[in-house]
Amino acid sequence: MKIKTANSSKKKTNLLCGFVLENDSKVLGLPKFDAKTTNVINQSLKDMEGKLGKLSIIPLSEKKSIQRILLAGIGKKENLTNDTIRFVSGKIAQKARELKLKEFSIISPPSFVNEPNSTISQIIEGSKMALYKFDKFKSEKTGSDPNLTIIVSKSTKISKTIKTSEIVANGAIFTKSIANLPPNECTPTTLANFARSISKNKMKCSIISEPELKKKGFGGISAVGQGSKNQPKLIILEHNHGPRNEKPIVLVGKAVTFDTGGISLKPGSAMDEMKFDKCGGCTVLGIMKAVSELKLPLNVVGIIPSVENMPGGESYRPGDIIKLYSGKTAEILNTDAEGRLILSDALSYGEKQYSPKAIIDFATLTGACIVALGTNVAAVISNDEKLTKKINESSKRTTEEVWELPLNQDYMDMIKSEVADMKNVGIGKAAGTITAAAFLKNAIEKTPWVHIDIAGVAWTQSSTKEKSYNPKGATGFGVRLILDYLQRL
Template sequence: MKIRIENSKKKTSLLCGFVLENSTKVLGLGKIDAKTASIIDQSIKDMEGKLGKLNIIPLSEKNSIQRILLAGLGKKEDLTRDTIRAVSGKIAQKARELKLKEFSIIAPPSFVTDTISSVSQIVEGSKMALYKFDNFKSEKSEESPDLTIIVSKSNKIVKAIKNAEIIANSAIFTKGLANLPPNECTPNTLANFAKIISKNNKLKCKVISEPELKKRGFGGISAVGQGSKNRPKLIVLEYNNGPRNEKPIVLVGKAVTFDTGGISLKPGDKMDEMKFDKCGGCTVIGIMKAVSELKLPTNVIGIVPSVENMPGGESYRPGDIIKLYSGKTAEILNTDAEGRLILADALSYGEKFYSPKAIIDFATLTGACIVALGTNVAGMVSNNEKLTKKIYDASSRTTEEVWELPLNQDYIDMIKSEVADMKNVGIGRSAGTITAAAFLRNSIENTPWVHLDIAGVAWTQTSTKEKSYNPKGATGFGVRLILDYLQNL
């Protein structure tokens, strides 16, 4: 999709304008001939500006504008920072359905929502809604139509569109990685993707393989990965564009390229979805790609521990005691609680090696998070109120929703072991999301830290809220959220 800017549209296959509920006008449409205006008036009465409702008005063949599409935004007081993004996605999908080569969207005037935000949402929604994972289909999706945004051109608008394109493309890249099947995406494959984007985007990339992982004491990553012929990797991406002595932000993402549960084997039902257990790591790689392309004036480190959790003769077992990178020991009670083991190693490494000013981790960590919060809100656990507030602020701007869960000494006590420093599961099924986070908390010394459990939001599930820009499969959750956080530091 190519994106252009024009002050007005004189010729297009499809001119799209937004309509508020209980309004009689198309936002920003401007002057139009009396006959067309009469047709539009009747169409507006029919659709009533209801949220997400689309109404197409065909015009005469002699008209330079072949069709007008009216898109309902709902009530003005109910507008969110996601409304235009979601409705723009529906418009883009309709344009492709009509097999158009191009279409135009009129940016709503600033009295509806600020123009920069509107334009960004139009770009993000349109691009992400046209993404389809068809890598393995003989018949590919139709080509995406080009988009013209009707808005007064300025340097700020041009920059906003460029930034929104980078962010949308990085979210799409993340979805594409996460959607890959396990036979096509092993830890080594993921490492190769990281190497490719590092060459194209001036990132530094290093990959620590199994012999060195064992030698350097990454006991969690080594233990979880030892049951698979696809050996574990620790992927590190470095971006340094801030002041030389400025401490970096460290991002850590769980990437279990397939999770059988290991010896503690999962039920067969929906096990195919465990290809999405790498979503946290894919999110980090996608963010690092965007950070470099946006040329943010900061220092960011991405760390991705990647394993395949398989049962086998060399697999780690319930009852094992392993030594983590931090030097602490962990009693294994369930090999399906593997994500916290590899994350613990990566978190300790990130803090020790980079002395960051903040650490944020992403993980499809617990089914308990889905029980607690459903499939539209990520769980958040933190040791720092200021960092938590910044993530909340970013969440409100991007509408990638998060909700903080508590973490006090009582939860930390729930993972104490009688034979090791801690155990890798809590007491029964109680507070599963928080006890998993408590395990991770033991890997952090004093650094401000936020843990995001994205088990419910990383891919579309039965109860996932339908959004045009999140087609079935991986959602890329966290990419827009953290890029907003980084841009507003």
């Protein structure tokens, strides 16, 4: 999709789209038409009533410069959110593709929030992300996407907004495209190659492989990965565009390219979805790609521990005791609680190697998170109120929703082991998301840290809320959230 702008005097287009508030008698920003066309528009407005997501198409004479008008309902004004225009723009883009149009135009309405050019960003993000489709392995491809023209007032200066919004949307799409890959096409080595491809002299890329992982004391990554012929990797990307002595932000993402559960084998039902257990790492890749392209004047480090968790003669076992990178020992009671082991190594490494001012990790860590919060909200657990507040603020702006869960000493006590420093599961099914975070907290000494459990939101599931810009499959959750946080630093 190519994106350009035109002022309101330019009306030549295959499809001119305007937004309509519920029970409103006008289309926001729509130019004047002849009496006959105006009557048809007014009748369509009465029929559709501006209901959220409802679309109405009005064909015009072939001789006119505008071939069709599309009216798009955005619901009641008091119910508008930062996601409304994004959601409806996505539906418009999908309709334009369905009509096999080469281009379409959307009239940018006034901003409904106190953010300059926010509607422009929402139009671009919604349109681009909604047109993404994972058809890599289909014989018949989706075809080319229609180009978008955003109709704006003459005085609007939005070139920077457009460029930024495209990069952010492409970062999320990049994350989706990797996360959707099947396990036979995406191993830890494949992820390492993706990291190399996006660095291209813009970022420093380092890959730590076996046996160096064992030699350097990455006991968690080595243990989880040893059951697979696809060897584990620790992927590190460094974007050093801030002041030389400024401490970086470290982003850590769990990337289990496929999770069978290991010796503690998962049930067969829906095990195919465990290709999405790499989504945390894919999120970090998408963020780092965008950070580099935006040339943010910051120091940002992305760390991705990547393994394939398989049962086999070399697999780690329930009952094993392993030594993590932090120097602490962990008793293994369930080999399906593997994500916290590889994340612990990466978190400790990130803190010791970079002395960061903040660490943020992403992981499809616990099914308990889905039980607690469902499939539309991610869990946040943190040791720092200020950092959590900033993440919450970015969550509200991007509508990638999060909810904070507590972490006190009672939860820390639940993972104490009688034979090691800690055990890799808590007590029964109680507080599964929090006890997993408690395990991670043992890897952090003093750095402000936020853990984001994306198990419910990383891909579309049966109870996932419909969002036009999140077609079936991986959602890219976290990319827009953290890019908003980083840009505001």
